[in-house]
Amino acid sequence: MTSPEKISLLTVRSCKAPEGHLCAVTAYDYTFARLVDQAGVDIVLCGDSLANTMLGLESTVPLTLDQMVHHSTAVARGVQRAFCVADMPFGSVQTGVNDALANCVRVFKECGVDAVKIEGGIRSAEVIRAVVGAGIPVMGHVGLTPQFRSMLGGLKVQGKDEESARRILADARAVEEAGAFAVVLEAVPRRLAALITSRLNIPTIGIGAGPDCDGQILVLHDILGLSPRAPKFAKVFADLPAEVLRGVQAYCDEVRSGAFPDDSHSFRVDDSIIEKL
Numbered sequence: 001m002t003s004p005e006k007i008s009l010l011t012v013r014s015c016k017a018p019e020g021h022l023c024a025v026t027a028y029d030y031t032f033a034r035l036v037d038q039a040g041v042d043i044v045l046c047g048d049s050l051a052n053t054m055l056g057l058e059s060t061v062p063l064t065l066d067q068m069v070h071h072s073t074a075v076a077r078g079v080q081r082a083f084c085v086a087d088m089p090f091g092s093v094q095t096g097v098n099d100a101l102a103n104c105v106r107v108f109k110e111c112g113v114d115a116v117k118i119e120g121g122i123r124s125a126e127v128i129r130a131v132v133g134a135g136i137p138v139m140g141h142v143g144l145t146p147q148f149r150s151m152l153g154g155l156k157v158q159g160k161d162e163e164s165a166r167r168i169l170a171d172a173r174a175v176e177e178a179g180a181f182a183v184v185l186e187a188v189p190r191r192l193a194a195l196i197t198s199r200l201n202i203p204t205i206g207i208g209a210g211p212d213c214d215g216q217i218l219v220l221h222d223i224l225g226l227s228p229r230a231p232k233f234a235k236v237f238a239d240l241p242a243e244v245l246r247g248v249q250a251y252c253d254e255v256r257s258g259a260f261p262d263d264s265h266s267f268r269v270d271d272s273i274i275e276k277l
């Protein structure tokens with residue numbers, strides 16, 4: 001998809017491979033949201049991975065709703081063309097349908113995003129149905145769901161045995177039946193992702209799920225080389241740290257040598273004013 005028009009829910013919802021491959025990436029602030037939008041991604045997700053990338057936390061679980069609102073609002077300001085999604089953090093949709101609905105309404109209204117993302121399959125279906133029913137588009141997220149890492153026994157590939165593969169297929173179906181417009185498949189074997197993709201009418205967006213999904217999503221810090229420990233499935237497409245180091249070291253060198261600031265970076269005042277002082 002490369003059209004200059006704003007990407008709508010209907011465009012995303014109808015994007016099934018092989019006709020289209022949705023290209024999604026995370027962003028957590030206004031500056032990078034503008035850049036990834038200009039680069040032409042279809043979906044920008046303010047993911048709860050901001051707990052790791054922006055706040056230096058080891059897990060996404062402690063992220064608060066206020067922190068998500070803060071970052072998603074900035075992201076939505078920077079995005080013009082792409083479809084913009086905010087992740088619902090752990091605890092914001094787990095304490096009952098009414099709480100979940102109130103929190104999703106808050107995010108949707110305050111942040112100005114186009115949709116929210118909710119982790120979990122069958123266990124989140126009731127909430128997804130209620131949120132969609134209230135008029136808020138929902139992206140699902142099944143397979144490895146980092147918010148449930150304790151239940152899953154850690155951050156590891158899911159769906160490698162029959163029981164787990166059946167559960168993920170059932171989770172994806174439950175999310176579709178509940179009204180989600182797309183579903184993220186995280187860290188599942190390629191052939192399972194291909195099967196789920198062929199069984200669903202909504203697009204699957206893979207992260208560590210192989211090439212047969214209807215779209216792909218990666219964490220921005222992983223593709224720009226900014227993550228200290230990127231997962232095996234991520235690919236580094238640019239060496240941003242090298243460029244940042246080069247720029248900041250050049251700045252320090254010029255400050256220390258007196259080369260910066262020079263006259264062209266200074267303000268002028270009429271000499272007569274200074275002479276009167």
Ligand code: KIV
Pocket residue numbers: 026045046047048049050087184186207217218219
């Ligand atoms: O928070 C996140 O980064 C995600 C991934 C699917 C990209 O949910």
